[in-house]
Amino acid sequence: MARSTDAAGANGRSRxxxxxxxxxxxxxxxxxxxxxxxxxxxxDGAFFRxxxxxxxxxHSSVYGILACGMTLVIxxxxxxxxxxxxxxxxxVAFSILSIHHGWSPWLAIPxxxxxxxxxxxxSGALIxxxxxxxxxxxxxxxxxxxxxxxxxSHGMKVSNYVQTPEGYVALDMPxxxxxxxxRILNGNLAVVTLIFLACLLISHVVLARLRWGRYLYAIxxxxxxxxxxxVPVARMKLLAYGLAGFxxxxxxxxxxxxxxxxxxxxGATYELKAIAIVVIGGTSxxxxxGGILLTLIGTLxxxxxxxxxxxNAAGEASRLMLTGAIxxxxxxxQRIRRR
Numbered sequence: 001m002a003r004s005t006d007a008a009g010a011n012g013r014s015r016x017x018x019x020x021x022x023x024x025x026x027x028x029x030x031x032x033x034x035x036x037x038x039x040x041x042x043x044d045g046a047f048f049r050x051x052x053x054x055x056x057x058x059h060s061s062v063y064g065i066l067a068c069g070m071t072l073v074i075x076x077x078x079x080x081x082x083x084x085x086x087x088x089x090x091x092v093a094f095s096i097l098s099i100h101h102g103w104s105p106w107l108a109i110p111x112x113x114x115x116x117x118x119x120x121x122x123s124g125a126l127i128x129x130x131x132x133x134x135x136x137x138x139x140x141x142x143x144x145x146x147x148x149x150x151x152x153s154h155g156m157k158v159s160n161y162v163q164t165p166e167g168y169v170a171l172d173m174p175x176x177x178x179x180x181x182x183r184i185l186n187g188n189l190a191v192v193t194l195i196f197l198a199c200l201l202i203s204h205v206v207l208a209r210l211r212w213g214r215y216l217y218a219i220x221x222x223x224x225x226x227x228x229x230x231v232p233v234a235r236m237k238l239l240a241y242g243l244a245g246f247x248x249x250x251x252x253x254x255x256x257x258x259x260x261x262x263x264x265x266x267g268a269t270y271e272l273k274a275i276a277i278v279v280i281g282g283t284s285x286x287x288x289x290g291g292i293l294l295t296l297i298g299t300l301x302x303x304x305x306x307x308x309x310x311x312n313a314a315g316e317a318s319r320l321m322l323t324g325a326i327x328x329x330x331x332x333x334q335r336i337r338r339r
Contacts, residue, residue: 023282023290027297030280030330034304043311052307054188060303061196062087062258064295065251066274067281068203069120069244071295074278075207076240077220077287078127078134083248083274085145086119087267090252092149095158095262098174105176113249119145120245121238128234138241142271149264158262173260180257192254196299199247203292206243216240220287276323277302280330 038047046052066083073080090112097108119141126137160171183190207213215236218226227233251270256262281298283290305326309319 023284023294024297026330027280027282027294027301030326031297031301031304034301034308038304038308041308041312046311047308050188052311054190056303056307057193058183058190059307060299061190061192062251062254063270063273063277063302064196064299065199065247065254066270067277067295067299068199068292069247070271070274070278071203071281071283071290071292072206072216072240073134073244074275074283074285075216075220075287075290076237077223077285078237078240079138079275079285080120080123080241080244081135081138081271082119082123082141082145083244083251084267084270084272085142085149086116086245086248087252087255087270088264089119089145089149089152090116090249091256091259091266092153092158092262092264094253094256096152098176099158099160099171099262100162102174105174109176109253112253113246116249116252117242117246120248121242123245124238124241127241128237146264146268153262153264155264157264159260177257177260180254181260192258195250195254199250200292200296203243203247203295207292212236212239217288220289222288272323273302276327279327282330 042048066087069083070080093115094108094112097103097111098105103111123134123138123141126132126140127134160173161168162171163169180191180195184194207216215226215231216239218229218231219233219236223233252267255266259266277298278290278295279285279298280301281290281294281296283294283298302323305322306319309322
């Protein structure tokens with residue numbers, strides 16, 4: 001009788017570990033746990049209001065856009081520390097072009113997207129062509145892009161107030177800023193959230209519907225085997241990091257539009273949020289495993305966690321420590337393999 005009880009308990013534990021071996025299950029469990037914390041620590045009912053969830057989606061969308069590009073890079077067993085700095089530079093560049101120079105959004109937006117993709121491709125070239133480690137190459141780009149943002153902005157925020165010999169003059173704010181920052185459906189959905197969903201769709205198509213996606217997974221699984229199988233490894237790394245730069249540019253445009261200015265310090269530490277989202281979602285840092293649906297779940301998890309801490313008036317120190325602890329827990333859970 002005791003043996004059968006022990007066997008039943010062992011089978012139960014085995015089934016639990018088998019279920020935890022699925023990254024989607026782990027990601028959903030993390031999201032459910034954070035959501036339940038919100039139900040308990042609801043700040044006198046603030047968590048039960050739709051405005052709280054709406055604002056969470058709007059706030060986390062920029063992080064989620066960055067995480068779309070980070071997912072593509074991490075699937076190749078790489079990392080991109082430059083996404084926050086590229087965001088800051090693009091926020092400055094977009095503000096200069098649209099506010100100070102009066103460029104049409106049909107010109108300013110494509111130009112900024114091309115610049116972001118180019119900066120990402122430079123990181124990819126350093127990694128693919130010169131064999132520099134992704135950590136080092138993107139760290140160099142992080143410093144370079146931040147310096148570039150401060151250089152072109154002269155270290156100041158770029159707004160619609162400009163200095164002339166007669167004093168400060170207020171320029172007309174381009175309509176594109178208000179368009180991106182607005183809410184639709186009676187104020188229930190932010191345009192930037194729709195942009196985030198579009199980025200998710202693009203990433204999903206690349207990973208799940210195109211041959212490029214299979215190549216990225218192959219590189220992350222075993223780069224040398226992928227090369228021997230005919231996968232164009234160098235070009236695929238250029239693609240992955242170029243797309244990461246592209247999504248950073250999208251996030252930078254959204255950031256500038258929401259703040260109605262270009263801040264050269266914008267995006268500082270955002271790369272850590274993007275990495276946290278991808279890891280908490282369940283995409284493996286070792287490469288070769290993961291997906292964009294996991295990134296969506298990770299975005300919601302981080303978004304709800306920050307919102308719960310915010311409505312309960314938790315300090316920035318608590319948020320950072322809790323995020324670090326959750327990242328460690330997520331990496332430890334990734335060691336559980338599906339049996």
